[in-house]
Every structure is written in C-alpha cells, then in structure tokens.
C-alpha cells in the first residue's frame with residue numbers, strides 16, 4: 001500500500017565532516033530510494049547538530065579575525081546548514097534514483113519554523129551542537145560561563161536553546177511539491193527558528209530539534225508514517241547500563257510513563273519519543289518508528305526498531 005512517509009535523518013546519517021557527509025549521504029540515499037522504489041511518497045527531514053556547530057565556529061573565527069564583519073547569527077548558521085546538507089543529500093538521492101531509472105526531481109526547501117518568543121527553553125538550553133569537546137575546551141567553557149552539556153554519556157558539547165516548533169512558514173510550497181510527486185527535503189536542522197512580529201519574521205538564536213519539527217510537518221501533510229533514523233536500533237530503558245531493556249512496540253501511555261521515569265536523554269532520545277507520541281496520537285493508524293538508518297528496511301517490515309502506538313498501558317507493562 002502506498003504511504004506518505006516523513007523520514008527524519010539523524011546526525012549519523014550525515015557524518016561529521018565534509019568528506020564523511022559525502023559518503024554517508026550515499027548510504028542514506030539508498031535507504032530512501034528503496035522506499036521511493038516501493039511506491040511510497042517520501043519527504044526527508046534532517047538534523048544539523050554537528051554541522052551547525054561547525055558552521056558557527058567557522059563563522060565566529062571569521063568575524064573574530066575581521067572586525068568589519070559582526071558575529072553571524074545562529075539562525076543564519078542554521079540556514080547555511082540546510083543548504084549545505086540539502087545540497088549533498090539532494091544530489092546523492094537524485095543520482096541514486098537516476099541509476100534505478102526513477103525520474104523524480106529532488107529539491108531542498110529553505111524552511112523557517114515559527115516558535116514562541118517566550119518558549120521556556122530560551123532560559124534552559126537543552127540542545128547539544130558541534131563536536132564533542134576536548135578536556136581543554138571543557139575547561140575553557142566552564143571558566144567563561146559558556147553553556148555545555150554532557151550528551152548522553154558521549155562527552156561534553158556546547159548547548160543552545162531549543163524551542164518547540166509551532167508552524168512551518170513554507171508549508172504550502174512543500175505541499176505543492178509533494179502533491180506534484182516530487183521529493184522534498186525540508187525542515188533541515190528543525191527549521192530556522194523565527195518569531196512573528198507583524199509581517200516580519202525575526203530569527204531567534206536557537207536550534208529546533210528536528211524530531212519535533214518532523215512531527216509538525218508529518219501532521220500538516222497528513223503523513224501515514226514518521227520514521228526517525230538515528231544512531232541506535234531501539235529506544236531503551238536503563239540505556240547504557242547492564243540493565244538496558246530495548247523497547248520494541250510500546251503504547252503512547254507506556255512511553256509517557258517511561259519519560260516520567262527519566263529514561264530518555266533530554267536533548268537526544270526524549271525528542272524522538274515525544275515526537276512519536278504526538279504523531280501516533282494525531283489520528284488513527286499513524287505509524288511511528290525509531291531505528292538505525294541501516295535497519296530502515298527491516299524496521300519498516302516490522303523486524304526491528306521501536307514503534308510507539310496510540311493506546312493505554314497494557315497489563316503487565318513494566
């Protein structure tokens with residue numbers, strides 16, 4: 001059965017450097033092309049944590065060495081990351097489709113996303129960006145009151161506010177392309193965060209989590225599935241401990257209970273599980289899946305990954 005699928009790609013689907021990204025998008029494109037070949041309508045979103053951090057550092061070094069150029073706003077860095085990742089991804093996907101004899105154009109839409117200027121995250125940053133910091137960089141950040149966070153035990157990274165996405169500014173254009181049978185890459189890096197000031201859209205320095213933005217997009221285009229591809233095969237309880245329990249299919253109520261018990265990393269797995277709950281409850285038969293990029297096909301076939309389905313807490317749940 002033909003489905004409309006939003007595929008949200010995580011950082012590991014994109015690599016950490018320019019060279020890694022060129023390679024990673026090829027593999028990613030194969031997974032996406034499999035779905036297109038199977039007849040599904042596919043819309044691609046992606047994260048930008050490592051990339052936007054890299055761009056911001058480069059831009060900061062540029063303006064520090066060139067007083068004529070003031071600091072480049074974080075929102076402009078997000079826009080740059082959308083273009084840079086979109087460029088690689090749309091080319092790799094185009095080539096993969098051409099090689100399979102599929103004639104479909106792929107385009108990246110620079111996407112702005114409206115947020116609330118009073119979103120609580122502006123006071124409590126949760127979103128890690130950039131690379132894992134060295135011990136020296138951690139000490140420098142602590143001395144200079146620069147916000148950093150321990151990212152799910154992987155090390156310290158810089159952290160920025162991550163407001164919740166409310167609406168997608170370019171939604172009409174995205175819909176037109178999908179309805180015309182085109183493949184769209186949108187909401188990159190969660191979208192460029194903006195607030196409405198009359199007719200003006202003002203960028204606000206922050207990075208939206210792409211999992212939440214993907215959920216807003218999936219709901220707005222009446223998608224059937226939201227598939228979140230990341231660095232782990234399954235969401236887990238007691239993650240990273242000897243007691244780890246991988247979750248296969250859970251109900252939205254169970255998922256809420258596990259969130260309450262603090263099982264999911266705040267800037268990493270929590271946005272995925274929360275987005276999956278929100279999407280699963282947005283209608284009937286809304287499918288959600290969280291799994292590894294390499295397992296996308298198996299996941300869609302129901303062989304692996306974490307599925308969150310609308311419903312209460314079954315008897316015997318943990």
Ligand code: ADP
Pocket residue numbers: 009010011012047049152229230231232234235236237238239263264265267268269270
């Ligand atoms: P992406 O770039 O795909 O958004 P993130 O790093 O934001 O990836 O989120 C995925 C990461 O979440 C995993 O690699 C893992 O380190 C972390 N994580 C935190 N809590 C959990 C959990 N309970 N189960 C699985 N992974 C978790």
Ligand code: MG
Pocket residue numbers: 010047267268
């Ligand atoms: Mg993430």
